[in-house]
Amino acid sequence: MLDVGIQDRLPLPKTGLFGLQHLLALTGIWIFPVLIGATLELSQEDVSHIVQACFLLTGLVTILQSSRIVRLPIVQGPTAAFFVAILAAAATYDLGTAFGSMVVAGLIFMVLSIPIGNLGLFGHIRRFAADPIVFGTLFVIIGAQLANIGLPGWFGTAGTDSYGWSSFWVGVVVVVVILGCMIFGGSTLFKRAAILVGIAVGSVVALLAGIWSPPSLGEASVIGVPTIFPFGFGVAWPVVILMLLAFFQAGAEAMGMYTLVSGWGGEKLSVNRINRGLFTEFLGSTVGAAFGGIGTTSYPENVGIIRITRIGSRFVTMAAGIFAFALAFLPQISMFIAGLSGVVLSAASTILFGIIAISGIQMLQKVRWDDLNIAVAATSFIVSLGTQWIPEDILAALPPQIAGLINTPMMLGVIMLITLNILVNFIIRPRLESRVAVAADAA
Template identity: 60%
Template sequence: MLSRTWAPVLDVGFDQRVPVHRLLLFGTQHLVTLSAIWVFPVLIGVTLGLGGDDVSHLIQASFLLAGIVTVVQSSRVVRLPIVQGPTAAFFAALLAAGATYGLGAAFGSMVVAGLIFMLLSLPIGRLGVLTHVVRFAAEPLVYGTLCLIIGAQLATLGLPNWFGAEGEPAYGWKLFGIGLATLLVVVACLLFGGDTIVKRAAVLIGMLAGTLLALAFGLWSPPALGGTVLVGPPAWLPFGFDVRWPAVLLMLLAFLESSAEAVGMYALVSRWGGVTLTRTRITRGLFTEYAGTVAGALFGGVGTATYPENAGIVRVSRIGSRYVTMTAGLIAIALAFVPVLATFVAGLPGAVLAAASTVLFGIIALSGVQMMSGVEWDDLNLTVAATAFILALGGQWLPESMVATMPDWVRAVVTTPMMFGAVLLIVLNALINHGLRRVLGR
């Protein structure tokens, strides 16, 4: 067993159903918060100089991948209210591999790395490699610290983006005011919404209010959709298929980071519902994520992991019904075949999305503190957490002249706190707590 049973903190349990109208509302809230599903494809397109059609392929495939895996996970596998979405680890790996070898090789290498992790997740008695990874990644010290690192990294996407994108006509304090208004609406709904739908849908209400304000003050206009195809399926191998072994190594590290993130998120959410997870159940969940990422890569989808912002929504709304996340997954699948709607959602004001997500980023970080409440903070545990925390965040500010001399895959790892932090925490925890501690004990 990976965790003991905790007292539930949810008003609606994992297996409870909610009325249809609320099901659609809460499911939409989960989906709208899944900002990386369109942000990462757009950033990849801008960085690699892709055309509009290529970016559309990335968005459609990411919706399809996230939707299918979310439905399967919520209904059949881990049976928790989790939402799958593109993770920063795969985003960084795709950028590095795509810039060096092309997106065909990046996605092809993701397929190979995913197949390797699928093999590792097959139970082979006590020799299964993934069993040992789960053992180290699921400990409160490891995942609690990783939540802090994730929250700190996500903070760089929060307040700075309230001003909008530099170069936009509305860039500056006016958009910041829209972001501030959005945050105030979210906080007001949380504080004064009582035990009503206003509190449950606080994030969605805040996004709607912020978007309407931006529209009213002329700071945002709906995206032009005239040239967008109304209905169309995701494209098969839109960038071709190739495999490069340095890119495979980079993707393996991305899978390692997403595995640590997923295992910790399973443990965190199950704790809120007072449920104890077995290793078998978690391993099946990881296998599903790997298989989904492999399949999604064939359509150009950014690799998936359990999305922390959606776990934040579960905690804020106290709605833990997995039927809500199943609904979000079904909506995502539908949007994968309606590019015109995906384009519109991607065109929502960035300042509004950033402001509405700020509360969720803080919840993720402080959930890590909550997880570590039972950790005995002796010198060894302090060394593991403190070293990984500072090095993971510090990698973002390494001298450019030094970063430029690194191989692409090394640069992508050390400059991405979530990925670097996961590697450091698992390695340091294994060496110090499961190695040195035993030696000192003897």
Template identity: 65%
Template structure:
């Protein structure tokens, strides 16, 4: 039976649309998956991969995104949730790939995914991951983490605006192409209203910058004729290996992505008038971890539930899970067309660097938005301040110190995001969950209580 639309949604979660409208709204969701366009190419640039190798990652991302989105929308979670590559896994794969190789990075992600699947088995109350994520998904934890991620990624964007020495257009010509890319993205964000123009602003910026680069003779598309028209994603494109420290890093990335997804399940479900309890949350997380585990075998970057796609649902009022299932199905189809992946892999690097600069800034400012909901008493400062400054300070450790760190330890300590989330979760649990209630009990009866994340004193 079709579900009646809620006050928030014009088209309810269980309602269907005509085939043309389903395809149109599904296309909007597909265009919002900016991580597929940017993260694989940036990994390729940082690790000196060939375009063909990068295209393998793109194909893996399409496959992973499609599988998880279809499963979330249809049989398991039954919510209009769209999954896509996330910055947390991008950072983890880049760091681990540089130290141990991508074969070990993806292999360790698969092992971590299997562990998280066990922790989220959706059998009554056995799934532990839902309990863990709800316990520590405070705005102070993830708000600060997003700012740390933005700061860590800042070094990747702007330096690439000028291109690569020895390539066409290095210097001023590529810089102006990057400027056009940024102006287009900002223009779409500012003047795009509540349309797909704003939701896919990064994609339109990439399209504009690429077109200008082609007209100026600075870029030519990769030859799709060099690959078959239809071909399955490549199995273990970088080999296979496992390193325990990378497994830990990937577990942290899964934790961040899973907690973010759990919050999105609850939010989107509430728009459709549905309660998303712990058992249903664990079903969604199990599906996400299963899809990421499978996708890692084909070079896919780990996913989370995209807030951009939730924004599309909120703005359009179309909450049909059959629309998001269609978007997932389209992503699976694209995974089997290697020419599309090769084209994305060959996009001009200055354009992607410029677009990623805005994307990384948005990630950081999303953290600032979350932190604006926190009332900053001394206890909350004790959680966020040391984690923030120590995590970002890792990037400036003396070379003599880092040279003496073993690769296994460096995989964790060398990543601001990874050490940041460890410190934030541990400090939050100790200070806000453990110490704050004790201090509350010791306060005078007529004193205003200090709730977690709240205080009457501000900085």
């Protein structure tokens, strides 16, 4: 499957070039922090703290995963699960509580995956956690939930001079460029970094159209360390539960990527090796949350790069981690990303969220669609999305933390999917099949 094996090295220039390609595929770093800032009306300085922490978190975990821990070509990056969880928590509480609760949830999951012998619990439950019906359906739910952040932003901000169709056409340009790179990019860097190319071209068009100007970088230092707890520190147990669910999804997705990549490279993937990788991922997300970083998972886009290039060297992904780690100490880069055009990012995120949803549909191809599995997926899908339209007076009568959970499709969806999947496929299905077998033998 691979032309360059997982434990093989490339010449340093090629290692750096392919490492940069992996870094450019981490679209969550470039989009999620700015969308959080736009949704919560944060200042550019606050958004830059999140960007800087995301680079730190991505770099730290990717270096550890590729070099000493799981020793696979795994690239970590901000995931939509944590993005949605942070938005939901901050809307009910504040960002300090969101990130503080993520730290607590991360510590809990570190204990669950402690890599000593066979003690790590998480590695033993991959059969339940990585079930495609659970996370395939969940990705579709997440994509649908995030749709309201994308297209409406193409028109800009109401009340500003640029609001309206002039901004909309800039968004159209962004989408056309991204689609062009995806369709005609072949196996080149343009295809893997299509969203980033769209953002770059859209930013130039927005500048020429007069609806955006580059942010001032004078107040940001050239070199600086990320700020610890830039939004304060708080813990709320309902938010801890939300973050536990996000960690669960991130861990399950990571296990799927470990299994896929190790199979391509002919690597043996033991339970202890899985737990080492998960422990490192949870450790990195916990440390990163203390600096305001969005929790990570193993990026499918980077696994796609490995599949296309057939270069599976873990030293290449380690180079990507080194690049990200270095960017964490360049505040002006983070400030520039924080000041990118909201219209451009909204257009780019529309494609990104669509990719998330379609990735879920691809996962669902592995499901055997009998009546039992349809009951699990269909019920979870329609109920979780339908809660967005529960009457406001009904939600207002509930405690805020419960209302926030019910009114967040991703969170309610993962609870319903896991619960129904265990109930239907691991309790009810064996009993029904046993009855059928007995009836067949009696006949």
